Amino acid sequence: MSQLAASCLVFFTSAAVLVFEILAGRLLAPYVGVTLETFTGIIGVVLAGIAVGTWYGGRLADNHDPRRLLGPMLVLGGALSIASLPIIRLFGGVGLGSGPLAIVFLSTVGFFLPAAVLSAVNPTVIKLQLADLDETGAVVGRLSAVSTFGALFGTFITGFLLVAALPTTPIIFGVGGVLVGWGVVVWYRLPRDLQTRAVVGAATVLALATGALGLAFPSPCQVESAYFCASVTVDPERSSGRLLTLDTLRHSYVDLEDPTHLEFTYAQALSDVLSTLGDPGEPLDVLHIGGGGFSLPMYLEATRPGTFSRVLELDPVMVELAEDDLGLVLSEDLQARTGDARLNILEEASGRYDLVIGDAFGGQAVPWHLTTRELVEEVERVLTDEGTYAINLIDYGPLGFARAEAATIRDVFEHVAVIAPPERIAGREGGNFVMVGSNAPIDVEAIQRRAEEREDDDIVVGDDAGLDEFIDGARVLTDDFAPVDQLLTPLS
Template structure:
């Protein structure tokens, strides 16, 4: 016996609104684009803010990226949590205003904290980067989930709304990264970028609050005392920014640079890059070499050819242009070609360090790795490698492939000298000597004896050629120097290097080799 078929009819109710009134689509897109872009501006500029205190190394760069991502994660999480518990509309304007205040306060906080945390230990790097990035980035990252919740008026369009706003936020970050890296940093000091961003965030938040108040009487939180407190915080941040210590005389595209007068030598000038001593020049006497490593380079250059004979010299890195000026003075007619990535240092050299460019001293702005590749083979008698990012040789200038390019550019019998800074346990200098020795038949190393024993960090000078080096003559030149110096070669150098890694473009962990821990 069959039973009649039953038909079950289920009434499907129309989707319920998820929130109150949505924002206009254009305004929602703008807020997500602007807030996401502001986070990436903060991340890009943060590296320049902390650089004068903890350097610009792989660890610092990794810390900036990691802290920024943590701020984005926690900010988005918190913004989503709040959006589910409160109406997001009244929260948007305060989030932007508070982010603006936090951005304005970042500048003095980093500068005061940087003086305390100066150095480069991992804890100092993380603390300083967190002070530069975390709070404003977290506040800005809360904006997107608040806007998304407002726009979810129809559950059937959840994927479309979330996907569109997520894409717009990503485009905002991409746009801000490119604009900051290619335009803002080249045109404006970091302090101006930060203050400008703070003002833009504050004005956007205030304008949004006024708009929302007119629409539905929401916006900035009600009590006048709250608004007054916000205004006072903003003014306090601006005031602290104005009086905060500034470690830079000039902020170039790559460095925080300053020039100090030597009290004991009125014509002496010390160039500091990211607060570290980089070069010393004597405006009245270009033959004066103050720093030990420049004296070593001078000793090698002095015996590279008969006294006074002109040379064709390539300098990888300019800095204060100490060695080009020395060679131009001691060997008239010498062709000094300097590859310097930072055009701002060339301008600073002309303005304050006695640099006079001309036929005998030419400065070409660009990345040395690219520029060396364009140099004719067998065109130089001497190549001086003295390029640093803070206190670290840029990894792509420390590889076997770079040494091969230097080898190609040198004439038979030409000499390559490379300045390297390392610290105990001396893993990087050992690797760099092994790397240069993979391309040159004869290699020597000049350094303080105590530094070679691993007692402290110091400059090391690698000397290389395909022809036997004039080691005896170089040692005679080094003997009268004030500081004890040792020249390693042959079996002694082989024992010092041991089984050190040869660095290549495929594998050059320079920052890790330099780590002291």
């Protein structure tokens, strides 16, 4: 085998491993969400596969003719890569939960074997290229460098181009199919025997069968963007109701005929806060961090005509989906700006807004960089002197994240309130919390009255009643320390 052919094999297989590693996050997202823990589990499993494959591939190359191994390795690696689609969709659909064990299990059944088999190609090719022991260092160094460059290429082209241009399924079919086809060619051109013929044949059948299974287990996403697996479904009990689901989270609810209808309790709690700002029906200037289904901007448009809303939405596909399926009509008074909110808020004028609403999620967690003191300080900067910040978040169990976020908001604003049912405030159940910060006094009594009028059991914990007990000494989140995923889903 020529040096060029050897380098191409090592380059492409290393690139393929990283392509699948990045796509693994998209495959797992509908079942376990997208958090730091998700990527930790994926990276750990794939690295384990690389380690095992490199070690065992080297042993195989020492004990067998490496020329007879390469073709079967490529075909089997491609077949196993394609098989990750039906495997993840099958096991993910049985409801394993979203904790570390589920993440590691799904990563292992989906990606360990493809990573191991494809990583075995590198030591096998090195064995083929070692014609002279005096050149061992040069050969190993060259192919190791080529492998690293292949991994870099796979990382960059997937993260920057492929996931933005194509859904996950055709990318996996394409890369896996190329591996299978290339493996057949390599097997045909190099020495072969009945044993390797059987392996190649069986692996090819496996690739075709798992490809068919991949089509039989369709993606749970109606729309798959670079960031989210999204679907819009009709409410069976309300024909005009539409539910937006992002990954594992029921994110937004919109009534196409009545934008004042707020289905989710957190949205109702936010409306209670809105009722205390200015005179009833008076227009406001509002900045929204996170758009999703755009239910609150449309609610404000209907209940406070003339309100100016600017929505900082990460994903342009979500804006298009809201326009197509959720009744969103953009205008001079309802604008959407796409891109990362942490960067876009820097370009907003100081003292511009009466209200900032935080409603951004990656899975069930608020993205960590939208939780820190530095972000809250930017929020305070863009608010008027009496402006209000209201953020929706989710937490469970010991409420490590909710307590820390309340401490963070209080570190910036003079007045803070936390809104949630009493069982949730006490840490006996999990769910949504609405937190409010302002440098002007918060009308806690008015918010509580609105909740009672709606016959909601929410209570409001404010400056003078229970806030210190709720925060319970929690540490302020900063850009240097914001372990949101771990606080939200503690290993215990």
